[in-house]
Amino acid sequence: MEPSFLSELNQIQREAVTYPGNNLLVLAGAGSGKTRVLVYRIAWLLSNNRVNAENILAVTFTNKAAHEMRGRLETMLRCSLGSMWVGTFHGLSHRLLRRHWQEAGLEESFQIIDSEDQLRILRGIHRSLNLDLERWSPKQSQLYINGKKEQGIRSHGIGHSNFMEETWLKIYRAYEEICSRGNLVDFAELLLRSHELLRGNAALRDYYRGHFRHILVDEFQDTNTMQYLWIRELCDDTSNLTAVGDDDQSIYGWRGADSGNMKRLDRDYQNLNVVRLEQNYRSTGNILAAANAVIAHNGSRFGKKLWTERGQGDPLVLYAAFNEIDEAKYLANGVATMAEKGVALSDMAILYRSNAQSRIIEEKLLEWGLSYRIYGGIRFFERTEIKDVLAYLRLAINPHDDASFERVVNLPTRGIGEVALASLRNYGKTHDRSLWQAAKIMVETQQLPGRAAGALGRFLSLMDEIAAQVSLLDLATLITYVINFVGLRDHYAKPQYAEYKQSRLENLDELVTAAKQAMGSMVEAHGSQGLQTFLSQVSLESGERLEGSGESCVNLMTLHAAKGLEFRSVFLCGMEDGLFPHVMSMRERDDLEEERRLCYVGMTRAMQWLHLSYAESRQIRGVSSFCKPSRFLREIPGELLRSETLVSKVQIATKFEEDLGGNANECNGLVLGQRVFHGAFGEGTIVGFEGQGEYLLVKIKFRDYGNKLLSPKYANLKLY
DNA sequence: GCTTCTGTTCTTTTT
DNA sequence: GAACAGAAGC
Numbered sequence: 001m002e003p004s005f006l007s008e009l010n011q012i013q014r015e016a017v018t019y020p021g022n023n024l025l026v027l028a029g030a031g032s033g034k035t036r037v038l039v040y041r042i043a044w045l046l047s048n049n050r051v052n053a054e055n056i057l058a059v060t061f062t063n064k065a066a067h068e069m070r071g072r073l074e075t076m077l078r079c080s081l082g083s084m085w086v087g088t089f090h091g092l093s094h095r096l097l098r099r100h101w102q103e104a105g106l107e108e109s110f111q112i113i114d115s116e117d118q119l120r121i122l123r124g125i126h127r128s129l130n131l132d133l134e135r136w137s138p139k140q141s142q143l144y145i146n147g148k149k150e151q152g153i154r155s156h157g158i159g160h161s162n163f164m165e166e167t168w169l170k171i172y173r174a175y176e177e178i179c180s181r182g183n184l185v186d187f188a189e190l191l192l193r194s195h196e197l198l199r200g201n202a203a204l205r206d207y208y209r210g211h212f213r214h215i216l217v218d219e220f221q222d223t224n225t226m227q228y229l230w231i232r233e234l235c236d237d238t239s240n241l242t243a244v245g246d247d248d249q250s251i252y253g254w255r256g257a258d259s260g261n262m263k264r265l266d267r268d269y270q271n272l273n274v275v276r277l278e279q280n281y282r283s284t285g286n287i288l289a290a291a292n293a294v295i296a297h298n299g300s301r302f303g304k305k306l307w308t309e310r311g312q313g314d315p316l317v318l319y320a321a322f323n324e325i326d327e328a329k330y331l332a333n334g335v336a337t338m339a340e341k342g343v344a345l346s347d348m349a350i351l352y353r354s355n356a357q358s359r360i361i362e363e364k365l366l367e368w369g370l371s372y373r374i375y376g377g378i379r380f381f382e383r384t385e386i387k388d389v390l391a392y393l394r395l396a397i398n399p400h401d402d403a404s405f406e407r408v409v410n411l412p413t414r415g416i417g418e419v420a421l422a423s424l425r426n427y428g429k430t431h432d433r434s435l436w437q438a439a440k441i442m443v444e445t446q447q448l449p450g451r452a453a454g455a456l457g458r459f460l461s462l463m464d465e466i467a468a469q470v471s472l473l474d475l476a477t478l479i480t481y482v483i484n485f486v487g488l489r490d491h492y493a494k495p496q497y498a499e500y501k502q503s504r505l506e507n508l509d510e511l512v513t514a515a516k517q518a519m520g521s522m523v524e525a526h527g528s529q530g531l532q533t534f535l536s537q538v539s540l541e542s543g544e545r546l547e548g549s550g551e552s553c554v555n556l557m558t559l560h561a562a563k564g565l566e567f568r569s570v571f572l573c574g575m576e577d578g579l580f581p582h583v584m585s586m587r588e589r590d591d592l593e594e595e596r597r598l599c600y601v602g603m604t605r606a607m608q609w610l611h612l613s614y615a616e617s618r619q620i621r622g623v624s625s626f627c628k629p630s631r632f633l634r635e636i637p638g639e640l641l642r643s644e645t646l647v648s649k650v651q652i653a654t655k656f657e658e659d660l661g662g663n664a665n666e667c668n669g670l671v672l673g674q675r676v677f678h679g680a681f682g683e684g685t686i687v688g689f690e691g692q693g694e695y696l697l698v699k700i701k702f703r704d705y706g707n708k709l710l711s712p713k714y715a716n717l718k719l720y
Numbered sequence: 721g722c723t724t725c726t727g728t729t730c731t732t733t734t735t
Numbered sequence: 736g737a738a739c740a741g742a743a744g745c
Contacts, residue, residue: 062734090735114735133741187735222734254732354731356736376733413721496722540735560732582731598732621730622736 003047005040005076009033016275017041022240023269025220025262029246029306030291030604031282031566035065038218038244039072045214046077054083057212057234061219063088063541065564069218085212089227090187091540093194097185098536103204104197109398109532110183112539116382117403118142118186124406125174128425136167144168145175149188150226150256152195181434182401191226198233208234220245220265224256228264237270247302248295251560251598253590262302280306280604282566284313287610290636291603297635298593306604318633319613319644322699323624323709324357324574327615328364330644331571334611335370335554338569345371347568349555351602353580356620357573358556365554375557380543385492385504386511392482394535396466397528400434409435409459412491416459420452436460462486474525475534476515483508514543559602570606572599575614576627599632612641617709676700677718681708 006014013033016026017040028034042058045051060066070086085092094112097104113121122138122145145168148158155172158165179186185193198205215235217223220243223231235241243265250259266272280288288306295301319334321327331350338348350361350372358374365372380386388411391404398404410416427447428438442448443457462485469481483489491497492504518534519525555567559580574580581595603610614629676684684702698712710717 088735112735115733190735251732252734255734356730359736410721415721417721542735558732579731584731594732619736 003044005043009036009040010279012275012277012279013037013040016277017044019242019273019275021271021273022238023265023272024242025265025272025274026242026244026277027246027262027274027302027304028244028277029280029304030249030601031280032277032306033281034244034246034277035069035072035218037277038216038242039069039076041242042069042073042214042216043076046073051214052083053081054085055211055213056084056216057092057214058084058086058216059092059218059231060086060088061222063091065218066091088540089230090190093190093230094536094540096194096197097190100197100204103201104193106185106193107183109528110185111394111398111401112190112536113179113184113186113403114382114539114542115142115187116387117184120406121175121178121184121403122171124402124425125171125178128429129170129174131167136171141168141171141175145172146186146188147256148172149186149192150224152192152226152229154192178402181432182403183398184401184403188226191230195226195230195233205233209236209239212239214240214242216242216244218244220262221247221250221259222252222257223261224258225261228258228261232268241265241269246304248298248304248597249563249601251563251594251601253594276304278304278306280308282607283308283604284310284608286313286315286640287603287606290316290610290640291600293637293640294596294603294632294635295600298596300593314609315642316636316640317609317611317644318641319611320629321613321615322617324360324615324618325364326699327573327613328360330613331361331573332364332368332370334571335365336368338609339370343569345552345554348571349557349562349565349567349569349605350571350573351557351559351562351605352574353559353582353598354574355558357579361556361573371551371553372556373553375555375561380507380510380514381538382542383507385488385507388488389479389483389508389511390535390538392463392466392486392488393479393531395436395463396470396482397531397535399436399463399467402428402435405435408486409456412487414459415455416452420448420456423448470531471527475519475522475530476512476525478531479512479515483512559598562605563601566605566607568607569609569611570602571611571613572602573613574618575612575630575633576618577630578627579618579620580630581632596632599630612636678702678710678715684708 006017009017013036016024016037019041026034026037028037038058042056045056046053058066058069060069066087070081070084073084074081085095087095097106097110101108101110119138119142122141126133126136126138126141148154155169155176158169158172160166160169178184179189198208212234215231217231222245231241243262245259245262247259247262250257253259266274283291285308288308292305319327319330321330335345335348335350339345352358352361355376362372362374381390388408391407394401395404395408406421409421424435424438424442427433427442428435431438431441433441439456439460443453443460446453448456466482466485469478473481489505489508492508493501497504515534518537519530522530522533524530555565559572577586580599581592585591585595612633614633615627617624617626676686678684678700681700681702684700686698686700698715698717699709700717702708
């Protein structure tokens with residue numbers, strides 16, 4: 001008997017969901033029900049006992065996607081799927097390594113470090129190798145090391161090639177050493193190490209291959225080389241692989257993702273069946289036609305054309321703003337107009353290429369009294385004060401963690417300065433010891449000046465005391481204890497941190513709350529086991545990006561952050577060559593194509609209305625410059641676009657001035673809407689003002705020369 | 721050890 | 736324009 005939920009799918013979706021063969025690639029266009037197919041396929045596999053939940057492995061890229069998938073399945077099937085492996089590549093790798101730490105050559109208490117910790121370690125290495133900061137940046141080394149790891153290459157696997165590489169290799173080796181001594185595992189290492197574990201251990205590999213009968217991967221176009229190999233290790237020709245992805249939405253090439261992995265599947269897996277989902281359920285015909293037209297300019301695509309049964313809908317709206325301020329006003333006006341039409345704020349999104357664009361938009365939304373929320377920014381567990389506490393905890397269960405040692409040894413200040421630290425580092429380096437060991441030895445053998453030795457000694461016994469408490473207290477109590485015992489609360493309450501005091505102290509309390517919550521799902525909340533679990537969880541999921549405000553808000557985010565989301569109304573702004581496509585990506589064809597895919601992603605977020613805008617001049621990094629409309633705009637067929645006209649610009653300007661109290665549409669005797677004559681540009685109309693006082697600029701729409709921003713001091717305008 | 725000055729850089733970001 | 740890092744100054 002067929003499960004009833006199959007009737008909710010279209011013919012092709014159903015074909016993908018019930019495909020009986022063993023290797024399947026679903027090429028799913030934007031809005032074609034990609035996640036739905038994945039979830040339904042798992043549900044189908046589980047129904048009629050085709051497969052047991054524990055024999056399924058489902059891989060996603062973000063924790064959010066993993067949670068959503070599990071949640072949707074549990075709702076659909078009305079049962080708990082605790083035994084099913086659903087998670088991110090990193091989360092699943094971590095699970096494997098915790099289970100098989102010994103075989104993987106790790107210690108049981110290994111810790112996960114995030115990119116910031118990694119960078120700190122690298123900064124230390126650069127310092128100790130006396131590298132010229134101008135030439136060698138720790139950031140670069142980080143890219144190098146992670147790049148190598150993502151290709152599965154260890155330092156000993158690299159032959160000496162050139163001078164540059166020679167130095168990087170030295171850094172890579174030093175880094176590996178610090179990580180292995182400190183028992184630290186970075187994000188790339190999680191994947192690499194678990195891959196090596198499986199590859200080097202046939203018994204283990206065969207066990208997992210036999211265990212995971214079905215492997216399903218979401219967003220396959222975002223996999224990098226290591227992730228591909230990781231899957232390949234778990235999934236040979238006798239397993240069943242389902243990969244879902246869209247090569248047109250591959251926008252993470254710059255961090256190693258290779259949509260070529262989709263083509264590689266075709267070579268590596270026999271009888272790969274390719275199913276294309278092209279019916280779009282999200283957008284109107286006009287929006288799809290425009291998006292299709294843009295993406296058609298890319299070469300080397302799998303090829304896919306979205307269609308819809310929905311009507312054409314409204315045309316796309318294009319607004320040529322005078323500058324970024326005018327654009328922001330247009331956006332605020334557009335949002336307000338939509339809201340008057342009855343569209344909820346939360347159904348609208350303003351998308352931009354880079355975060356720097358958001359500031360001016362926020363400003364105008366604020367002026368117009370429109371509430372908004374921004375996706376992105378620092379997450380809870382990435383905050384300084386939180387990471388400080390976590391470093392104490394990490395050091396308590398893993399004293400050889402040099403990164404954490406350096407972070408907290410003098411925080412709050414306890415008289416352990418740069419000089420004392422340098423001798424510790426030096427001792428550690430020459431005797432191959434961790435900073436903790438170096439400190440112990442140097443204090444005992446009195447190799448340090450008295451004051452420093454005393455301070456260090458006190459720090460060491462402080463840490464010993466914390467370590468002793470770990471087994472006595474439960475997680476939340478332990479954290480409270482640490483915060484107070486080491487003096488972090490007093491530290492952040494100091495007058496020099498007055499600016500952050502409130503939020504920092506609140507965050508410390510919030511950390512305790514988070515610990516209490518985590519304890520709810522723990523078998524044992526006391527001791528190092530519970531702490532271990534908490535620390536790993538925190539590194540792998542660094543917490544919510546935004547507060548769940550109950551109020552309806554406009555969504556502001558970068559194009560990258562918008563992937564996977566949809567909104568009734570989308571404003572895609574900053575459509576200028578140099579900004580989007582970004583200058584950095586305009587040279588290479590591959591980079592430009594990725595930008596175009598980003599444009600495609602942005603456009604296909606819109607369900608009903610899509611507004612595009614660009615500014616004729618824009619301040620970037622403090623300097624104003626003229627801009628050309630984005631080449632992507634030219635790739636949209638003209639008949640799909642409607643240009644917003646000057647009339648509305650005046651209205652916008654007027655509305656804005658009215659909001660300020662009505663007196664701002666007159667400046668220095670110049671009035672909004674007034675006709676003027678300029679010696680060079682001829683006749684024009686005043687459409688707005690920027691700045692004030694001696695910096696006042698008048699925005700004039702000239703009959704023959706378009707928009708100009710002029711200073712009335714120098715422009716010598718004649719009124720008439 | 722802490723504050724202030726100066727110079728430098730500047731897409732996109734998850735784990 | 737602003738955020739951050741390192742150097743200089745107190």
